[in-house]
Each structure stands twice: as C-alpha cells, then as structure tokens.
Amino acid sequence: MAIPAYYSLIQKGSYGPDEALVQTWLNGVRDQCSYYPALTIDGHFGTRSENAVKEFQLRNSMNMDGKVGANTWNALYAKYTAKHGLAVPYPGIVMRTGMSGGTIRLIQQKLNTLGEKIGTDGKFGSRTAAAVQRFQRRNGLNADGAVGKATWAKLFPAS
Numbered sequence: 617m618a619i620p621a622y623y624s625l626i627q628k629g630s631y632g633p634d635e636a637l638v639q640t641w642l643n644g645v646r647d648q649c650s651y652y653p654a655l656t657i658d659g660h661f662g663t664r665s666e667n668a669v670k671e672f673q674l675r676n677s678m679n680m681d682g683k684v685g686a687n688t689w690n691a692l693y694a695k696y697t698a699k700h701g702l703a704v705p706y707p708g709i710v711m712r713t714g715m716s717g718g719t720i721r722l723i724q725q726k727l728n729t730l731g732e733k734i735g736t737d738g739k740f741g742s743r744t745a746a747a748v749q750r751f752q753r754r755n756g757l758n759a760d761g762a763v764g765k766a767t768w769a770k771l772f773p774a775s
Contacts, residue, residue: 618693619704623718623738626684628666634717635661636707638684641696642668644705657708704772712762715740723763726771727751 626635636659643654652668666682673680676691684692696705707719721738724747728734732747745761752759755770763771 618690619702620718620722622686622689623716623721626661626689628661628663628682630661631659632715632717633659633707633709633711633719635659635665636709637705637719638669638689638692639665640705640708641692642672644700645672645692645695659707659709703774706765706768706772710762710764711740713740713742713745720744723748723771 620634620637623634626638636657638661639655639657639659642652642665643657646652646654650671652664652671655665655668669684669688670680670682672678672692672695673682673688676695678688678691704722711720711723716739718738720740721736723740724734724736724738724744727744727747728736730751732750734743734747748763748767749759749761751757751771752761752767755767757766757770
C-alpha cells in the first residue's frame with residue numbers, strides 16, 4: 617500500500633500536491649530507456665505528465681490511459697520505493713489552505729500522531745493550518761501554516 621494512500625483520480629488538468637508527488641515518483645523511476653524527459657515538479661498534471669504516465673503504464677503492462685488511479689498510484693509507489701527506499705519524499709510544492717489529496721491526509725495523520733486532534737479528510741482547512749502552525753512553533757520554524765520543504769523535513773525526517 618502506497619504512502620500516502622491513494623486519494624482520487626489524477627488526470628490531465630488536475631493540480632495539487634498529489635500530482636506533484638506523482639511527478640516526483642515518475643522522475644525517480646526514469647532510466648536510460650525512458651522516452652519522457654524529466655518532469656517539472658509543479659503539481660500541474662499536463663500533457664508531459666500524462667505522457668510519462670502512459671509510458672510507465674506501458675512498461676508495466678497496465679491499461680495505458682495516462683490517468684493515475686489506484687492501480688497506477690500503487691505500482692508507481694512500489695517502483696519508486698524499490699529504487700529509493702521507503703522515505704516519504706517531499707512532493708515538491710508548498711501545501712496550504714484549500715488544497716486536498718492523499719498527501720494532505722498524510723500530513724493530518726502525522727500531526728495527529730504528534731498530539732493534534734484534527735480530521736483526516738484530506739482537505740487542508742483552517743484546523744489543519746492551525747495545527748501546522750503549532751507544529752512549526754514547537755519546531756522553531758516560521759509559523760505560516762503552510763507545509764513547505766522545511767516543515768515537511770521536520771514532519772517526515774529521513775531515517
């Protein structure tokens with residue numbers, strides 16, 4: 617099972633931290649035989665991301681639709697972690713109020729293991745932002761309520 621767990625269908629035109637994480641995973645599984653160029657990690661799932669997913673699906677004997685559903689999500693995670701280990705990579709974009717997805721749910725779950733009591737619905741709302749701010753203050757970070765690289769590194773330290 618992938619970490620974060622699959623949340624919702626990713627397809628051309630979608631945007632968010634899960635899309636950025638897929639881009640990170642796709643770049644991480646590229647090799648000298650890959651036709652797709654390295655992707656820009658921006659969370660915007662466009663034609664280049666779609667084509668990279670299609671190649672991944674083709675090379676892994678999957679339905680080649682260019683969409684990231686549960687099967688593609690889990691297969692991509694498995695390939696990435698087999699190559700890079702089980703550390704949870706930073707998705708590549710700052711996560712803030714209004715965003716949603718499995719990556720946000722993972723943040724909520726982690727905050728709850730650290731003593732917060734917030735919902736784990738995968739929606740970055742005001743309660744999640746306030747919990748992030750408390751975490752940031754406790755860890756000597758800028759308490760802006762957004763999860764950037766520094767906050768991510770404190771939440772999910774490399775073992």
